[in-house]
Amino acid sequence: MTASETWFVPDPVPNSPTIDAEVVAAPDLDVVYRREYPKLVALAHGLTGRRAVAEELVQEAFVRAHQRWDEVAAMDQPSAWIRRVLVNLATSRARRLVVEARYLAGMRSSPEPPLDANTVEFWRLLRRLPTQQRVVAALYYADDLDTASIAQILDRAPGTVRAQLHAARQRLAEELALEGDGDRPDSTRPDSDQEDEDR
Numbered sequence: 001m002t003a004s005e006t007w008f009v010p011d012p013v014p015n016s017p018t019i020d021a022e023v024v025a026a027p028d029l030d031v032v033y034r035r036e037y038p039k040l041v042a043l044a045h046g047l048t049g050r051r052a053v054a055e056e057l058v059q060e061a062f063v064r065a066h067q068r069w070d071e072v073a074a075m076d077q078p079s080a081w082i083r084r085v086l087v088n089l090a091t092s093r094a095r096r097l098v099v100e101a102r103y104l105a106g107m108r109s110s111p112e113p114p115l116d117a118n119t120v121e122f123w124r125l126l127r128r129l130p131t132q133q134r135v136v137a138a139l140y141y142a143d144d145l146d147t148a149s150i151a152q153i154l155d156r157a158p159g160t161v162r163a164q165l166h167a168a169r170q171r172l173a174e175e176l177a178l179e180g181d182g183d184r185p186d187s188t189r190p191d192s193d194q195e196d197e198d199r
Contacts, residue, residue, distance in 0.1 A: 027078055029069050033062055036079050039143055040086055046142035047090040047134070049127055057093065061086040080153045083143070087135050087154070094131075118176075125175045126168075133168035136161055 037058060044054035065072050065082050072078045126137055139150045147165060151158040 027073055029062075029066060029073070032065075032078055032082070036082065037062075040083065043083070043138060043143045044086055044090055046123060046126070046138040047087070048093065049123065053093070057086055057089045060089055077152065080149075083139070083153045084155070087139070091131060091135065122172070122176065125172055129168055129171060133164050133171070136164045137168040137172070140165055 040058045040061065041051075041054050044057045045051055048054055048057070061082050064085050065078070072081050075081055126134060126141075128134075129137060135154065136150055139145050139153065140147070145153070147161045148158055150156075150165075151161040154161065
């Protein structure tokens, strides 16, 4: 998959110097796709709870990246732009399904591949968090990102991300009847990240 030679986006990165535009090679979309696809599917799976839906959303995010690859490739972190698109797609899908979910609540399929009960419960509760907390927590746990990276992807202040992550973890801990840093599902991160979160 390569970007169209005819696509034109004027001044895609206003603050970047144009002198080196022809000197620095843009990242290849195929390379980005192969490197990021598994991590993005894991992120979308955490947000949606369905592997097939996750794969569809990731494919759509890459289609949108391909459509404007000249612009995206010129960014400092093309993969961050793709993640932001993916999060937006997942959020929009969740909003569309609110009414439908009331009628289809009893038709949910079992998770695939099989997960232990604690992990299934953890992600079920995460998907019930408020939208902003849910997105931040999914990026943190499913995509193994630190709060600085999450802030860049979501275009939010790092302090805001840390506050939202802290609130999400508080609510999850209450729901799971956890105390402090007790047992957590395999998708969680080691205690060393607590300092980054509380700064």
